[in-house]
Amino acid sequence: MTKPQLLERIARYPLDTASPPRPLVSGRLVRSVGLTLEVVGLGAALGECCLIESANGQHIEAEVVGFDEGKLFLMPMRRIGGLKPGARVLPGGDEARIEVGDALLGRVIDGLGLPLDGLPPPQCSHTIPFAGPMINPLRRLPVREPLDVGIRAINGLLTVGRGQRMGLFAGSGVGKSVLLGMMTRFTTAQIVVVGLVGERGREVREFIEHNLGAEGLARAVVVAAPADESPVMRLRAARLATRIAEHFRDQGHDVLLLLDSLTRFAQAQREVALAVGEPPATRGYPPSVFAQLPELVERAGNGDQGGGSITAFYTVLMEGDDDQDPVADSARAILDGHVLLARRLAEEGHYPAIDIEASISRVQPQVVSAGQLAQAQRFKQLYSAYQRSRELIQIGAYQRGADADTDLAIQLIPQLRGYLRQGLNESFSLASSSGELEQLFNTAETAGR
Numbered sequence: 001m002t003k004p005q006l007l008e009r010i011a012r013y014p015l016d017t018a019s020p021p022r023p024l025v026s027g028r029l030v031r032s033v034g035l036t037l038e039v040v041g042l043g044a045a046l047g048e049c050c051l052i053e054s055a056n057g058q059h060i061e062a063e064v065v066g067f068d069e070g071k072l073f074l075m076p077m078r079r080i081g082g083l084k085p086g087a088r089v090l091p092g093g094d095e096a097r098i099e100v101g102d103a104l105l106g107r108v109i110d111g112l113g114l115p116l117d118g119l120p121p122p123q124c125s126h127t128i129p130f131a132g133p134m135i136n137p138l139r140r141l142p143v144r145e146p147l148d149v150g151i152r153a154i155n156g157l158l159t160v161g162r163g164q165r166m167g168l169f170a171g172s173g174v175g176k177s178v179l180l181g182m183m184t185r186f187t188t189a190q191i192v193v194v195g196l197v198g199e200r201g202r203e204v205r206e207f208i209e210h211n212l213g214a215e216g217l218a219r220a221v222v223v224a225a226p227a228d229e230s231p232v233m234r235l236r237a238a239r240l241a242t243r244i245a246e247h248f249r250d251q252g253h254d255v256l257l258l259l260d261s262l263t264r265f266a267q268a269q270r271e272v273a274l275a276v277g278e279p280p281a282t283r284g285y286p287p288s289v290f291a292q293l294p295e296l297v298e299r300a301g302n303g304d305q306g307g308g309s310i311t312a313f314y315t316v317l318m319e320g321d322d323d324q325d326p327v328a329d330s331a332r333a334i335l336d337g338h339v340l341l342a343r344r345l346a347e348e349g350h351y352p353a354i355d356i357e358a359s360i361s362r363v364q365p366q367v368v369s370a371g372q373l374a375q376a377q378r379f380k381q382l383y384s385a386y387q388r389s390r391e392l393i394q395i396g397a398y399q400r401g402a403d404a405d406t407d408l409a410i411q412l413i414p415q416l417r418g419y420l421r422q423g424l425n426e427s428f429s430l431a432s433s434s435g436e437l438e439q440l441f442n443t444a445e446t447a448g449r
Helices: 003-008 152-157 176-186 200-216 231-250 263-273 285-295 326-334 343-347 370-389 390-394 404-422 430-447
Strands: 027-033 035-040 050-055 058-069 071-076 086-088 095-102 107-109 126-127 163-169 191-197 219-223 255-259 309-317 337-340
Touching: 035 058, 050 071, 058 231, 071 231, 071 263, 095 231, 095 255, 126 231, 152 370, 152 404, 152 430, 163 176, 163 326, 176 191, 176 200, 176 255, 176 309, 191 231, 191 263, 219 231, 231 255, 231 263, 231 285, 231 309, 255 263, 263 285, 263 309, 263 326, 285 326, 309 326, 326 343, 370 390, 370 404, 370 430, 404 430
Parallel strands: 107 219, 163 309, 163 337, 191 219, 191 255, 255 309
Antiparallel strands: 027 035, 027 086, 035 071, 050 058, 050 086, 058 071, 095 126
């Protein structure tokens, strides 16, 4: 139910009384503790959106996040002000629905579907439930075809399949937003859905104007909830981006979903869970966080027979570049591969800063030829051999002939590094990426004779 529809019901809702509860009855605000509001007399369900009347006549949206006997715990979606004890709280009543359609393409919206780009609200052709249906895992189409993302290192060495879920693991300031922007512009996916969750507000506009650009935005939907939004809004933005991607997938499109970041989603869920009294477990994260992560991620992937696909990239922020962070560790287990961005490469001016040794695509064997798979594995072996002996080579202590792979790696290291590097405005297709990889090894074979 939309906010205008809720406002139309205000006059029909009586304030709660001692009489037996009726199916639709408003409640009243009795307490505010931290991020939560305690309400009595309201018969609303978990996840339901409600409206709270403030003293200045405004109505504040809030979501039901918990209950305890006769009390409901609500968390506002916006900044609150002017609330008084006894303020009337109006239930949403109906199932939450969202508007979707081609009118969303090229638009920037918030977690409620309201425009952030200063344009009129999108005139969409469909309304669907906010909570998407689960897909029977046995009815999902297997990942069998590659998806071109325009990044040579990924296309050639970490090939992504249509319907795969990948993690983009990185610390702060190593180029993950730039890499996401390049993929939105260069991918062959028909629709791109970008979720900017919990990032700095300044980065939202910069990502849209500098990284995404007019070309990328034309076929994209951007859902943004910056860090200053409430945790409920941040959670809703991530779920809304996923739901929009599901809609386009069900229409038969190949969708690229980019969610930045999965860590901020987990942190928002942690704020909500701690506010309603859930005890912390691993490094301050309550158990519900690790239940919500797979629930969100599993909604991406291939659809039912005859449907499209959602190929998803989830950025994971490693606090202090610690790859054993509990969110990073959990994400690595539930995703179909990961791309690790290394700070040392970024500091060397190596972009994109993909640590090819620590990155993997679990579906690559199913979506590339045996020849390309063997070449990708050989590439990693040679690059790893050079890295192991790098310090010895730099100080002149390595003796040629000590190891055949290291000897060849020393010869090929300029080509290996060149293959991994890519300019911001350069795009490499799947065919060109595999062709250059084959040419690199053909050249090495000729030189070794």
